[in-house]
Amino acid sequence: MLFTLKWLILKIVCCYGSNGSGAEEPVHILAYYASWGPAKSQELEKVLSSIREGRYTRAKEMLFKLRNLDMPLKFEDVCNIAGNGVAPGRVHVARAMIKAGYVDNLRQAFSRYLYDGGPAYATGSEPAGETVVQLICRTGGIAVLAHPWALKNPVPAIKDLKAAGLHGIEAYRSDGKLSGLSDLADTYELLKLGGSDYHGRDDKEEPDIGSVDLPVLAFFKFLEVAQPIWRNAMMENFANTIERIPDLNGSKGCRRTSSGNDFCSMCLSSPELEETDDSQIEILQMVFSDIILSNRSCKTHIEQRAEITSRLH
Incomplete structure (x- = not known):
């Protein structure tokens, strides 16, 4: 019996560093909850609040680096672009850069300054990916690794996150085709999902929300685990x-x-x-x-x- 076809999805930005590498990279974990929300909501909200505060600190650090690159921006302007109650991220800083005339478009802002490790890039207070997966599991959610092909070395990341309780990965790209990580999902018995990875960047090449053609069988396998x-x-x-x-x-x-x-x-x-x-x-x-x-x-x-x-x- 199908209980519901509605759910709440959270994207939690965290970090992952393989044992002994000494390097960390951002990973995005999707938390799928039913329409009534998570269990232990206060525990989840505490972690999310910490991440939000870290994003404000991160935005200020990015503006500091841009100022040193002779591209000063006002923090208030970035927050206004983000919207009321929204913690600013890189895309909001990029929009402020466009408005100030420093770059022509979002692609230019990211490729020149805001890419991972770029001259204006900054990290926040992101928790470890394993910790986030365990939190999602404790609060009644389905933990899914988003766009794993973007990771420098996805194999150890998927292995470690699976050990923490990961339920699935985005194996279907925005064009609906399976990525090369499909076999890895089979190896670790993970659900194969997909998403458009829409960020509202006004990029002609960015897929629209809900544009992924996910197979019906993948959808029902997801519900079988989630219900x-x-x-x-x-x-x-x-x-x-x-x-x-x-x-x-x-x-x-x-x-x-x-x-x-x-x-x-x-x-x-x-x-x-x-x-x-x-x-x-x-x-x-x-x-x-x-x-x-x-x-x-x-x-x-x-x-x-x-x-x-x-x-x-």
Whole structure:
């Protein structure tokens, strides 16, 4: 049974350095979550906040290097280009360079100054790729390595990330063709996905969003792996929400509910679960269809918790 066809995708920029090499390079890990979001959302948000702060620091470092190259830019202008609440990245610095007349287009900005290791390139506070993969797994997501062919040496990176829990790699290029890393995905039993890698660079050669022709079989293999992981994440969020419902946790009594439908409605009032799909709600209603709480038969919090969690798992 297909639970949902909606999901939330995060791209987390991190770093990878093979053992003993002493060199690190940026890697992009995609986190696929179900529509209701991750489990342990506070843990994920803490890491993402740290990365965002690092991006602000990185942007300032890039501007410092550009100033030394006689191309001064204002940090406020870069932030305005990025937009309200968006941590600025290289593409925003590049757009500011175009606006100031230092370069003609984004391609020129990157090829001359902002490429990895370039004269205006700077690193942020990116976590290790293995750490990010483990975080995604803990929070109920599917971890996928984006455009692995861009790595200097993808083989050890894929091997180490797989050991950390990696679920798949982008094996299909933007033209829908399999990359040379398809066999490596088979070796490590990884899902083969693909994406357009759209960044909004106004580049004629940049593929449009959703332009990748991904085979249907690859899509269903993805869902086969994702559904049980997403379901467990939803159940964990649901159980944690139950703990925070005053009517269930208080000692003065219980709110009267006459069916699993009422029970689900009460629990799903949590902001963490407000995006839960109708199909998932129906499943939960079936799980709790025989739960009836009344003032005459209140159980202690420990008893309630034990009964509910046993049904969830």
